[in-house]
Amino acid sequence: xxxIHDVVIxxxxxxxxxxxxAVAEADPRLSVAIVSKVYPMRSHTVSAEGGAAGVIGADDxxxxxxxxxxxxxxxxxxQDAVEAFITEAPRELLRLEHWGCPWSRxxxxxxxxxxxxxxxxxxxxxxxxxxxxxxLHTLFQTSLKYPSVMRYDEWxxxxxLVDDGRVCGVVxxxxxxxxxxxxxGKAVILATGGCGRVFPFxxxxxxxxxxxxxxxxxxxxxxxxxEFVQYHPTGLPFTGILITEAARAEGGWxxxxxxxxxxxxxxxxxxxxxxxxxxxxxxxxxxxxxxxxKEQEKGRTIDTPYGPVVHLDLRHxxxxxxxxxxPFVRELCHKYQNIDPVHELVPVRPVVHYMMGGVHxxxxxxxxxxxxxxxxxxxxxxxNGANRLGSNSLPECLVxxxxxxxxxxxxxxxxxxxxxxxxAQAADEQRRLEADLRGRGGRERIATIRxxxxxxxxxxxxxxxxxxxxAKAADKLRELRERAAVAALDDASRTFNTELTTALELTGMIxxxxxxxxxxxxxxxxxxxxxxxxxxxxxDERFLAHSLVYREADGTPRVEHRPVTITRWPPxxxxxGR
Amino acid sequence: xxxxxxxxxxxxRPEQEDRPTFDxxxxxxxxxxxxxxxxxxxxxxxxxxxxxRWSCRMGICGSxxxxxxxxxxLTCGTFLTDYAPGxxxxxxxxxxxxxxxxxxxxxxxxxxLGAVQPWLIRDEDKPVEEGEYLQTPAELDEYxxxxxxxxxxxxxxxxxxxxxxxxxxxxxxxxxAQRYNLDSRDEGADxxxxxxxxxxxxxxxxxxxxxxxACPKGVDPAGAIQRYKLTAAxxxxxxxxxxxxxx
Ligand SMILES: Cc1cc2nc3c(=O)[nH]c(=O)nc-3n(C[C@H](O)[C@H](O)[C@H](O)COP(=O)(O)OP(=O)(O)OC[C@H]3O[C@@H](n4cnc5c(N)ncnc54)[C@H](O)[C@@H]3O)c2cc1C
Ligand code: SF4
Ligand code: FES
Numbered sequence: 001x002x003x004i005h006d007v008v009i010x011x012x013x014x015x016x017x018x019x020x021x022a023v024a025e026a027d028p029r030l031s032v033a034i035v036s037k038v039y040p041m042r043s044h045t046v047s048a049e050g051g052a053a054g055v056i057g058a059d060d061x062x063x064x065x066x067x068x069x070x071x072x073x074x075x076x077x078x079q080d081a082v083e084a085f086i087t088e089a090p091r092e093l094l095r096l097e098h099w100g101c102p103w104s105r106x107x108x109x110x111x112x113x114x115x116x117x118x119x120x121x122x123x124x125x126x127x128x129x130x131x132x133x134x135x136l137h138t139l140f141q142t143s144l145k146y147p148s149v150m151r152y153d154e155w156x157x158x159x160x161l162v163d164d165g166r167v168c169g170v171v172x173x174x175x176x177x178x179x180x181x182x183x184x185g186k187a188v189i190l191a192t193g194g195c196g197r198v199f200p201f202x203x204x205x206x207x208x209x210x211x212x213x214x215x216x217x218x219x220x221x222x223x224x225x226x227e228f229v230q231y232h233p234t235g236l237p238f239t240g241i242l243i244t245e246a247a248r249a250e251g252g253w254x255x256x257x258x259x260x261x262x263x264x265x266x267x268x269x270x271x272x273x274x275x276x277x278x279x280x281x282x283x284x285x286x287x288x289x290x291x292x293x294k295e296q297e298k299g300r301t302i303d304t305p306y307g308p309v310v311h312l313d314l315r316h317x318x319x320x321x322x323x324x325x326x327p328f329v330r331e332l333c334h335k336y337q338n339i340d341p342v343h344e345l346v347p348v349r350p351v352v353h354y355m356m357g358g359v360h361x362x363x364x365x366x367x368x369x370x371x372x373x374x375x376x377x378x379x380x381x382x383x384n385g386a387n388r389l390g391s392n393s394l395p396e397c398l399v400x401x402x403x404x405x406x407x408x409x410x411x412x413x414x415x416x417x418x419x420x421x422x423x424a425q426a427a428d429e430q431r432r433l434e435a436d437l438r439g440r441g442g443r444e445r446i447a448t449i450r451x452x453x454x455x456x457x458x459x460x461x462x463x464x465x466x467x468x469x470x471a472k473a474a475d476k477l478r479e480l481r482e483r484a485a486v487a488a489l490d491d492a493s494r495t496f497n498t499e500l501t502t503a504l505e506l507t508g509m510i511x512x513x514x515x516x517x518x519x520x521x522x523x524x525x526x527x528x529x530x531x532x533x534x535x536x537x538x539x540d541e542r543f544l545a546h547s548l549v550y551r552e553a554d555g556t557p558r559v560e561h562r563p564v565t566i567t568r569w570p571p572x573x574x575x576x577g578r
Numbered sequence: 579x580x581x582x583x584x585x586x587x588x589x590x591r592p593e594q595e596d597r598p599t600f601d602x603x604x605x606x607x608x609x610x611x612x613x614x615x616x617x618x619x620x621x622x623x624x625x626x627x628x629x630x631r632w633s634c635r636m637g638i639c640g641s642x643x644x645x646x647x648x649x650x651x652l653t654c655g656t657f658l659t660d661y662a663p664g665x666x667x668x669x670x671x672x673x674x675x676x677x678x679x680x681x682x683x684x685x686x687x688x689x690x691l692g693a694v695q696p697w698l699i700r701d702e703d704k705p706v707e708e709g710e711y712l713q714t715p716a717e718l719d720e721y722x723x724x725x726x727x728x729x730x731x732x733x734x735x736x737x738x739x740x741x742x743x744x745x746x747x748x749x750x751x752x753x754x755a756q757r758y759n760l761d762s763r764d765e766g767a768d769x770x771x772x773x774x775x776x777x778x779x780x781x782x783x784x785x786x787x788x789x790x791x792a793c794p795k796g797v798d799p800a801g802a803i804q805r806y807k808l809t810a811a812x813x814x815x816x817x818x819x820x821x822x823x824x825x
Contacts, residue, residue, distance in 0.1 A: 038631075039684070041729055042639040097710045100698035100761060102718060102725050109712030133638055134725065141696040141754075153688070176677055205633040238610050241636045332636060335655055336610075447622035490626035495592055496678040499626040 002426070005150070006030040006412040007405075008170055008185030010157050010212060012040025014132070014397035015376025015404075016191030017139040018092075022405025023412075024146040030409055033183060034143075035152040035172055037207060037501070041140045044193050044205040045397065048132020049244035049328060051124035052394035054090035056111060060121040062086055069392060070569050072118040072284050073356075073385020074528035075544065076225065078565040081363050081381045085392075085399050092398035093125050101138040102127050104325075114325075115249040116391045118284040118576075120277050124391040129244050129328040135394060152183065156501050157211065159429045160188065160219040160372070161422040167219065167372035168418035171429040173501070178494025180433050182426035186415040187371050187408035190216060190359060191401065194377040198509045198516070199352040200454035203235055203242040212378040214508030216359045217515065221367045222548040222560075224380040226512070227520035228356035228529045230388055231289035231463055235351025237306035239336050243329055243348055245390040247314055247341075248281040250325050254288070255311040255345070256300040262310070266291040269577020273316075279577040286387040286529045287576065289350040293463050304347060311345040318342075350463060354393065356384040356529065357519070360548055365404025371411065375404040382546065386528020436500060437493075442486030446503055449484050453477065453506075457513045461520050466533045470521040477514045481555060484510055511551065518557040519547040540571050583607040583658055584665035585616050587628065590676050598676065600667075601625070607662060613653040614642055617668070617680075630680035637794065640728035643735065644680050645669040650732035650792045671735035673744070687731060690747050693773050694755035699766025717762040724757035724802055726795045733789035733799050739782055746782035747774070749789035749799030756802040759809075767809075775810040783807075 007023045009016045012034050023032045034040065055065050065086045070077050097103055097111065104112045104126050116124040127134035143149055154175040161169040161182065169184035195210025196202035217223055233254070234243040248254070251274055256262040261271045261280065268287060269279035276282065292310060295301050301308035314322060314329075319342045322330055326341075333341045358380035365373040365381075376397040383396060460473030484507050491499040525539035526532050545561040552558055582604045590598040603624055605616040614632055621628050630653075632642040637655040644653050647667050658666065674682035704711065733749040734740050740748050755774055759767045774780055783803045790800040 038633060038639075038641065039688075039729075042633055042641050044633070044639075046639045046728075047634050047636060091706055094706050094710055098698070098703065098706060100758065100763065102722060102761075103710075105713055105715050105718055107715060109714045109717070111710050130638070130726075133728070137725075137727075141691075142698075144692045145695070145697050176683070205639065206635065207633045239635065328638075335637065445622070446626070488626075493591060493593055493627070493678070496629045496681050498629050499621075 002182040002184060003033070004184045005033040006185065007187045007189065007408050008033045008035060008183055009189045009191055010035050010170060011043070011191030011193060011376070011378070012036035012140070013043035013045040013191060013193055013376060014135060014139060014394060015401040016189070017143050018398050018401030019189050019191055019375055019405035019408070020143055020149050021139070021146065022402040023409045024148050026406050026409035027413060028148050030148060030412060032149045033152060033185065034149060035155045035157055035170065035183060037154065037156040039153050040151070041137055043136060044208050045132045045136040045394070047205060047242070048135070048394055049129045049242060050246040050249070051114060051116065051126035051131045051391045052093055052135065053116065053119065053124050053389070053391040054093040054395055055086065055123050056090055056125070057113060057122060060123050064120055065123060067569065068119050069383065069389055070385070071572070071574050072389040073387055074538065074574060075571040076385030076527060076546070076564055077383050078381065079567040079569055080565050082383045083567070084363055085383045085396060088399045089395040092395060092402065096135060096138060096398070099138050099142045102134050104128060114246060115275055115277055115282060116389070117245050117248065117282050118278060118389040124249070126246065129246055129326050132394060156504070157215065158433065158504055160215050161418070161425050162219050162369065163419045163421050166370040168422055171426050173433060175496050175501070178497065180430045182423070184418050186412040186417065187373060189365070189404050189408050190372070190374040190378050191376045192378045194355040195509065195512050196352050196355070198454065198457055198513050200451070200458055201235070201240050202352040203232060203240055204352070209505035209509055210512045211505060211508055212374065213359055214511050216367060216372065216374065217511055217551050219369060219372070221369045221372060222360045222550045223515050224357055224360035224546050224548055225382060225519070226357035226515045226549055227461070227523055227547060228386050229352060229461060229516065230285055230354040230356060230529055231350040232285055232353035233288035233292060233350050234312055234348040236332070236337050237304055237309050237347055237349055240351045241332055241336055242351070242353065243312060243332070243346060247312060247326055247329050249275060250321060251275045251317050252281060253313040254281055255313050256295050257302045258300065262295050262300065263288065263291055266294065267577065283576045284387055285390065289463050290531060292350050302347070307349060309347040309349045312348045313345055314341040315343060354388055356380065356382070356386065356388055363403070364407040365400055366407060371415065373404040373408050375400040386530060433500070436489060436503070439492070440486045440489060442483070442488050444483060444487050446487050446499070446506055449480055449487055450506055453480050453510055453513055456480070457516065461516050464531050464533050465520055467521060470517055473517045474514065474521065477510060477517060481510045481514070515549045515557050518559050519549050522559045523547060544571060579659070580607055580663050583662060585620070586665050586667045587620070587680070588669040589679055592678060602665070607658055609659060611658045613646055613651070613656045613658060613666065613668065616658055617653060629678045638728060640730035643671050643730045643732050645671060645735065650735040652730060652732070652794050655794060671731055673734055673737065673741045674731070684731060686744060687729070687734065687748070687751065690751040691754065694747070694751050695766060695770055696754045696758060698758060698761065698764050699769060701765050711763045713762050720762065721757050721760035724753045724760065724797060727753055727797045728795055730794065732792040732794060736788040736792035738786055738788065739784055743782065745778040747779050749803065752780060752806060753797055753799040753802040756806055771810065771813055774806060775814070780806045780810055
């Protein structure tokens with residue numbers, strides 16, 4: 001069996017579902033497939049807590065949201081993309097409202113908004129502190145009403161089919177049966193999310209292994225700005241579970257071991273009791289995470305069995321506010337940290353959260369390969385530049401999911417079906433996976449190699465980096481790539497073999513780790529989330545440019561640069577708290 | 579506190595055996611470890627062949643349900659120390675066909691979910707350009723509880739009616755139908771009535787209430803069902819009282 005569709009979408013998170021609906025609405029005659037390694041409502045979008053930004057208030061303007069995003073991204077965003085994104089975001093959020101999303105409301109029934117880090121105005125829509133959960137279930141449930149959308153739930157995509165530079169389908173493994181099938185599509189949209197699991201300590205769910213980035217990279221599409229990895233300043237120690245920025249937006253304070261609001265020492269403004277926009281605790285994430293490291297160096301953090309922490313203080317917000325605006329924060333603290341934020345300080349430390357980089361696309365989601373599109377966290381358009389602002393990512397999934405869906409529908413409507421060459425590729429891939437199941441020769445456990453990869457990349461490409469360590473990490477990752485290719489598989493079963501999928505994810509993650517390290521090595525400056533101790537200043541002369549990383553035939557990454565699109569906002573200083 | 583705890587994990591390998599068996603594993607007993615951390619330890623260090631689902635490890639994706647000492651639980655939110663000194667028995671959710679080990683087949687629920695039309699139905703859509711449908715916080719509260727369902731299927735595992743008759747729509751599907759029925763923006767209650775008021779709809783429920791006790795998100799599906807029975811009964815009476823032509 002092999003299936004034929006017009007548009008094949010890999011991923012059923014916010015970006016993938018929005019894309020599917022866009023295709024279905026553009027032309028109901030087109031057949032759409034959503035292929036997802038987990039049931040769509042399990043996608044990582046479900047974990048997003050804080051909210052989604054879109055200009056709606058009478059005192060707010062598109063222009064201001066654009067400026068916040070571009071300065072927040074340390075001028076690495078493509079400004080035409082940011083403009084399109086911010087102009088279309090409110091409409092997308094309203095559409096979600098019309099589909100039933102339970103947005104939190106003002107007493108008069110209008111949409112309520114909250115402040116968020118790095119944003120000068122209140123423009124973050126929220127559904128209490130389970131925004132991603134509600135957004136994802138609304139999209140998933142709405143997608144059920146389109147008869148042209150067909151789902152392949154729990155199918156793991158292992159390869160893109162490429163015919164003479166044109167992508168025309170995927171090969172996927174059905175977990176339940178172990179079948180490996182080609183799923184042909186005139187256009188393919190990658191909506192596979194980020195790759196936080198490359199790192200050992202992350203807010204990201206287990207499925208965030210960056211498969212789509214690795215698939216595109218293997219097929220010859222470049223990845224963009226992979227060195228920009230966002231650390232969120234407030235993760236729970238041990239689990240890495242996120243305490244949303246909304247906790248600070250509602251007025252939470254960051255305290256060091258002396259109970260001092262240390263952010264005032266880092267050029268982020270002066271403390272006042274209530275939250276002040278673009279200031280102190282509402283500064284951008286890169287600057288807050290960097291301040292943590294400096295505090296640690298000064299010996300002003302608190303040691304715990306799971307590393308140094310600072311405190312997030314929510315006590316002064318009171319039980320009522322916490323229960324209405326931050327109920328999930330209370331639930332998570334209670335369950336996973338055994339504390340009650342109404343009465344106790346919450347221990348937190350920076351945690352890998354989001355990938356600014358991803359598959360290089362244009363403003364319509366088109367990648368460098370004909371027929372291949374990408375949207376959501378897996379793509380880099382780029383609107384996030386060197387540092388994403390919190391609550392810009394969910395609307396990014398919606399705006400560019402819709403754009404990629406519309407573009408793919410237009411392309412697929414006119415494209416010819418796939419040529420015969422790809423059938424051989426599909427058969428090749430089937431043979432490769434069969435061989436894996438028969439055993440791979442090696443004896444090493446997958447978890448051993450994964451842990452080594454994670455410690456290597458954390459050591460080299462964490463909050464602060466330097467050339468020597470990055471170069472050493474590059475060598476180490478090359479070695480790990482070879483070891484991973486033969487890692488042992490205990491499990492030879494065809495039925496729901498999650499050890500095989502874990503092994504496939506690992507090889508992809510090592511490729512991405514290499515892409516991150518090589519891109520970081522080549523960027524000899526400090527900008528946003530990429531801080532080089534050996535090149536501490538921003539260098540617009542040489543690096544007002546995106547990194548593009550290509551995979552050579554032997555697996556080594558090759559890095560090039562291309563200029564950033566600057567339209568109306570010339571590079572300037574990032575000013576917070578003033 | 580002892581240093582280790584024994585997990586008795588149900589295994590079912592359809593290619594090798596025709597019924598589930600148990601394997602025992604010793605895992606570290608740590609203060610912060612959830613049952614899921616124990617399973618991950620087994621998978622990573624002891625036996626790569628164990629299959630189970632998980633993703634968010636923060637109680638929101640709904641993947642990781644299993645029976646822990648007989649009770650349906652999210653394994654990411656259930657802690658090993660609560661079961662010390664052990665052993666702890668971990669089995670797949672009840673009432674679903676087992677695919678392998680702790681992985682059960684959820685196809686039936688997905689079909690039922692689609693059947694209740696869990697999307698906003700309007701007689702006439704307002705164009706997006708005209709802004710949001712107004713909804714006060716009180717109106718939001720009317721359905722909010724039922725919108726919190728993470729589709730984890732613990733309630734189906736707990737439901738004795740579903741265990742006897744898998745045609746029963748079941749707690750979560752009915753709660754989600756109610757989530758839309760009670761939404762001030764929705765006008766689709768009539769369309770959902772046909773599915774909900776059939777014998778396998780709300781009337782299947784004998785009000786045991788196990789589902790609400792099992793629910794980790796406070797959805798109270800039993801409450802949703804009871805409330806809907808009233809609605810369905812009123813609708814049925816109304817229909818009887820109406821002249822023939824309008825039925
Ligand atoms: C804890 C947390 C909180 C967050 N809070 C916010 C917030 O408040 N506001 C905000 O704007 N952003 C937030 N973010 C970021 C935001 O949630 C994500 O960037 C966004 O949800 C990503 O959506 P996506 O559709 O791109 O991918 P995902 O939701 O990650 O979906 C990826 C999909 O791809 C599928 N997939 C992956 N690989 C394969 C494969 N090989 N084969 C088949 N299918 C595959 C998966 O099954 C899944 O369906 C948060 C992130 C985290 C980690
Ligand atoms: S109603 Fe509760 S127990 Fe049932 S699926 Fe939903 S969240 Fe899970
Ligand atoms: S792993 Fe997501 S709910 Fe347990």
